[in-house]
Amino acid sequence: MSKQPAVLTLTPVVAEACCTPLTSAAVTPAAAEELAPAFKALGDPVRLRLISMIASAEGGEACVCDISDSIDLSGPTISHHLKVLREAGLIDGERRGTWIYYRVLPEKVTALSRLLNLATG
Amino acid sequence: MSKQPAVLTLTPVVAEACCTPLTSAAVTPAAAEELAPAFKALGDPVRLRLISMIASAEGGEACVCDISDSIDLSGPTISHHLKVLREAGLIDGERRGTWIYYRVLPEKVTALSRLLNLATG
DNA sequence: AGTCTGATTTGACATCTGTCAACCTAGAGA
DNA sequence: TCTCTAGGTTGACAGATGTCAAATCAGACT
Numbered sequence: 414m415s416k417q418p419a420v421l422t423l424t425p426v427v428a429e430a431c432c433t434p435l436t437s438a439a440v441t442p443a444a445a446e447e448l449a450p451a452f453k454a455l456g457d458p459v460r461l462r463l464i465s466m467i468a469s470a471e472g473g474e475a476c477v478c479d480i481s482d483s484i485d486l487s488g489p490t491i492s493h494h495l496k497v498l499r500e501a502g503l504i505d506g507e508r509r510g511t512w513i514y515y516r517v518l519p520e521k522v523t524a525l526s527r528l529l530n531l532a533t534g
Numbered sequence: 535m536s537k538q539p540a541v542l543t544l545t546p547v548v549a550e551a552c553c554t555p556l557t558s559a560a561v562t563p564a565a566a567e568e569l570a571p572a573f574k575a576l577g578d579p580v581r582l583r584l585i586s587m588i589a590s591a592e593g594g595e596a597c598v599c600d601i602s603d604s605i606d607l608s609g610p611t612i613s614h615h616l617k618v619l620r621e622a623g624l625i626d627g628e629r630r631g632t633w634i635y636y637r638v639l640p641e642k643v644t645a646l647s648r649l650l651n652l653a654t655g
Numbered sequence: 656a657g658t659c660t661g662a663t664t665t666g667a668c669a670t671c672t673g674t675c676a677a678c679c680t681a682g683a684g685a
Numbered sequence: 686t687c688t689c690t691a692g693g694t695t696g697a698c699a700g701a702t703g704t705c706a707a708a709t710c711a712g713a714c715t
Contacts, residue, residue, distance in 0.1 A: 440586035445579040452582070456574025457703080458566040461649075465561035468653040477662060487705055492663050494703085511661060511712060519654045526650040528582075532589040533640045533647070578673080598692060611674055613693050618672095632682060632691060 439531055448528060451521055454501035459486065460494045467504060467515050474516040560652055569649060572642055575622035580607065581615045588625060588636050595637040 440448075455461055466483060467475045481491055495515060498504045502521040506513050561569075576582055587604060588596045602612055616636060619625045623642040627634050 439590035440583055442579065442583060445582040445586070449577055449579040449582050451577075452573050453577025456570055456572075456577040458563065458570040459703090461566040461570050461573070462561055462563060464653055465566070465649075469560035478660095481662090486703095488662065489664080489706080490704055496663080497702095508662090508711080513662065517653055522650050522654050526647050526654070529643050529647040529650070532585055532638055533643050580673085599690095602691090607673095608675055609692070610676080610694080614673075617693085629681080629692090634692065 440528065448525065451501045451503060451525055454497050454503055455525075457494065457497075459484065459491075460498055463491075463494055464498060464503060464517060468517045474514045476512040476514050478512060480515075561649065569646060572622045572624060572646055575618050575624055576646075578615065578618075580605065580611075581619055584612075584615055585619060585624060585638060589638045595635045597633040597635050599633060601636075 455464070462484065463480060466480055467473075470479075477491065477495070480495075481488060484491060495504070495506065499506060502518060504515050504517055506515045508514075576585070583605065584601060587601055588594075591600075598612065598616070601616075602609060605612060616625070616627070620627060624639060625636050626639055627636045629635075
């Protein structure tokens with residue numbers, strides 16, 4: 414698709430193009446490809462609650478057993494959502510004895526936050 | 535699901551549960567339901583580039599014609615992604631003459647950013 | 656060994672999503 | 686009016702996603 418509303422049709426200078434060239438791509442395609450999955454992982458109400466519960470839990474970590482108690486979904490479903498968050502680099506899990514504890518990985522979260530602040534100016 | 539790692543077996547009080555009750559739900563189910571769609575909208579590389587281009591454009595707004603030039607996708611597809619961002623409350627479009635200009639709605643973006651900062655502590 | 660419990664994996668299903676071709680709508684201009 | 690262009694809408698399709706039941710895995714305890 415072109416712009417330039419027929420520059421030079423009969424009139425010499427038909428004024429400006431419709432907008433700026435957008436050359437200053439703040440987010441490169443590569444960066445978008447890397448960060449979008451993390452936003453996508455947060456794009457589910459259940460996962461948003463999960464990461465919130467983990468972050469706000471005492472000691473910054475929570476075990477699956479209590480998460481399961483607080484969310485009315487089947488075990489496999491919760492496990493699936495935790496996996497999505499894990500593969501997005503947002504949380505990490507560690508087994509200690511009988512239970513598995515999850516905690517938030519702040520690096521990825523702050524990376525997302527920085528990108529949002531960039532969009533607000 | 536119960537906890538109680540059998541600390542002090544044979545003793546009457548079986549000591550602590552496996553973790554904290556998670557009563558301090560930082561993000562309510564209702565809030566999660568409201569904000570998740572916005573994260574979901576950002577969870578696509580194309581849309582991440584779109585909102586970045588709009589935010590970084592001169593004057594904080596960009597018309598579709600230049601966006602189309604910068605992204606190698608069909609017109610309908612770009613229109614679809616802009617609609618998703620619009621319905622998520624992240625951007626807004628306004629027609630001025632021939633072209634339609636989009637700009638970022640900072641309220642929603644900052645709301646997301648606040649939630650992320652909450653997760654990092 | 657055997658068993659019990661916490662958590663993940665697998666398989667299946669309905670629903671949702673990204674993409675494009677074809678068509679439609681809204682202004683601008685002659 | 687008629688035409689041209691910028692965008693959006695519709696319809697269709699392959700692929701991804703959320704959910705659960707059933708099976709499996711990993712420790713702890715006997």
